Amino acid sequence: MPMHSVQQGDCLSSIAAQHGFLWKTLWDHPSNAELKQLRKDPGVLYPGDVVNVPDKDVKEESRPTDARHKFKKTEEPTRIKIRLLLDDKPRVGLKYELQVSGQKITGSTDGAGVLEENIPPGAREGVLVVTEGTSNYIYQLAFGSLDPIDTDDGVRQRLASLGFDVDEGLPGAVQSFQTKEGLQATGTIDDALRTRLKAKFGQ
Amino acid sequence: MPQPIARQVRGAQTLNTINIQVVDIFLQTSPGRQAAGARGINAASFQVKDNTGAIIQNGTTGADGRIQMRIQGGVSTLELLGGSTVGAYTVRLRNAAAEGVATPAGQQRRLRMLGYHIGHTGPEGNGVDGVAAPSRELDRSILEFQADTAAINAAGNANAMDSIAGPATQNALTTAAGV
Numbered sequence: 597m598p599m600h601s602v603q604q605g606d607c608l609s610s611i612a613a614q615h616g617f618l619w620k621t622l623w624d625h626p627s628n629a630e631l632k633q634l635r636k637d638p639g640v641l642y643p644g645d646v647v648n649v650p651d652k653d654v655k656e657e658s659r660p661t662d663a664r665h666k667f668k669k670t671e672e673p674t675r676i677k678i679r680l681l682l683d684d685k686p687r688v689g690l691k692y693e694l695q696v697s698g699q700k701i702t703g704s705t706d707g708a709g710v711l712e713e714n715i716p717p718g719a720r721e722g723v724l725v726v727t728e729g730t731s732n733y734i735y736q737l738a739f740g741s742l743d744p745i746d747t748d749d750g751v752r753q754r755l756a757s758l759g760f761d762v763d764e765g766l767p768g769a770v771q772s773f774q775t776k777e778g779l780q781a782t783g784t785i786d787d788a789l790r791t792r793l794k795a796k797f798g799q
Numbered sequence: 800m801p802q803p804i805a806r807q808v809r810g811a812q813t814l815n816t817i818n819i820q821v822v823d824i825f826l827q828t829s830p831g832r833q834a835a836g837a838r839g840i841n842a843a844s845f846q847v848k849d850n851t852g853a854i855i856q857n858g859t860t861g862a863d864g865r866i867q868m869r870i871q872g873g874v875s876t877l878e879l880l881g882g883s884t885v886g887a888y889t890v891r892l893r894n895a896a897a898e899g900v901a902t903p904a905g906q907q908r909r910l911r912m913l914g915y916h917i918g919h920t921g922p923e924g925n926g927v928d929g930v931a932a933p934s935r936e937l938d939r940s941i942l943e944f945q946a947d948t949a950a951i952n953a954a955g956n957a958n959a960m961d962s963i964a965g966p967a968t969q970n971a972l973t974t975a976a977g978v
Contacts, residue, residue, distance in 0.1 A: 607805065607806050608808065609806050609808055610806065619808050620808075637805075637813065638808050639805040639806050639807055639808060639811065639813065640805050672809055673809075674806045674807075674808075675806065675807045675808075675809070675811075676804055676805075676806055676807060676815070677807050677811075677813070677814040677815065678804060678814065678815045678816075678817060679814050679815065679816045679817070680817055681816060681817070681818040681819065682818070682819050682821065682869070683818075683819070683820065683821040684818060710814065715806070721801065730857065731853075731854055731855050731856055731857065732853055732854075732855075733849070733853065733855055733871070734849075734851060734853050735802050735817065736801040736802060737801060737802050737804045738801040738802065738803050738804065739804050739805075739806055740804075740805065740806055741801070741803035741804070742803040742804065742805035742815065743803070753803045756800075756872060756873065757802065757803070757815070757816060757817055757818070758816060758818045759818040759819055759820035759870065759871075759872070759873065759892070760820075760873065760892070761873030761874065761891060761892045761893070762873065763873060763874075763891075764893075764895075768895060772892075796816065797815070797816045798813055798814035798815055798816050799805060799813035799814065799815070
């Protein structure tokens with residue numbers, strides 16, 4: 597059975613699309629049970645994880661010759677969902693343009709400050725331009741690069757995204773977050789921190 | 800550093816959050832010029848840039864000189880405009896609390912915020928070096944601050960002009976700097 601070694605930017609939907617599977621087929625395959633147990637979220641894998649890719653079953657269909665037959669390939673879109681906040685409050689009705697794989701997708705954020713768009717499964721990067729008044733906010737996006745919450749990288753990424761300064765070291769940023777959230781300001785990454793951080797970030 | 804965004808499989812309830820922190824910055828004249836309540840610099844134009852140089856905010860101060868500055872990704876730059884850029888400040892969210900006002904570093908940081916000249920020593924090159932008196936820069940700036948506060952506090956609450964940061968001077972520093 598071929599194996600796919602996870603690189604930064606991979607997640608189950610991109611790997612599945614690359615190998616011609618639906619993500620659920622891979623995720624629920626017995627050979628990936630251990631990975632599923634470890635990561636829990638198919639959207640968040642860690643570089644070095646291994647996804648087993650089962651051999652494809654051959655499906656046989658009998659059709660008369662000399663006729664035209666239509667076969668439909670099931671494909672599922674990959675989605676991204678981003679919530680934009682200002683001082684922890686939703687940025688509602690903001691116009692945005694998402695540039696990905698040469699396409700430009702425009703829209704505006706909903707009442708919770710959320711934007712949700714389909715992207716090509718193979719896309720690894722994009723640019724999000726958010727317009728507020730006369731100002732443009734430009735975000736370089738790296739799809740599939742969010743690391744699991746139980747790694748230091750995953751904690752660092754989530755804190756940075758919530759607006760904490762991680763350049764002065766992770767313990768300081770953890771402490772700031774704990775203080776703001778009314779947790780005990782230990783500067784240590786523990787389960788209570790992970791749970792709260794996950795809730796604040798959204799996964 | 801690009802922003803990591805997880806893809807969502809169909810039906811997932813998860814999402815990615817990008818938050819911008821906001822801090823209050825007060826643009827003021829130095830303590831010796833006006834009474835405490837009247838130090839705000841009114842109608843000053845400003846803009847805020849993120850670390851890519853994109854302008855993410857612009858506006859004009861009100862009577863209190865307050866700017867609700869947006870800090871994108873932990874650091875932004877505040878530019879004061881007067882036809883052209885007349886001042887630029889890099890504002891970084893600090894994780895650590897401000898140094899205590901009883902320490903030399905705490906006094907230096909507040910004096911610098913209030914516009915006093917304290918030199919360019921220290922790890923950040925901003926004069927906050929934690930070196931206690933006798934230090935020429937720290938002594939002189941404390942004396943200047945005491946003189947300024949004394950001139951304003953005509954009611955008799957004046958600090959002794961001794962260039963020593965005693966309890967009364969420490970209180971006055973905390974009040975003036977707002978931290």
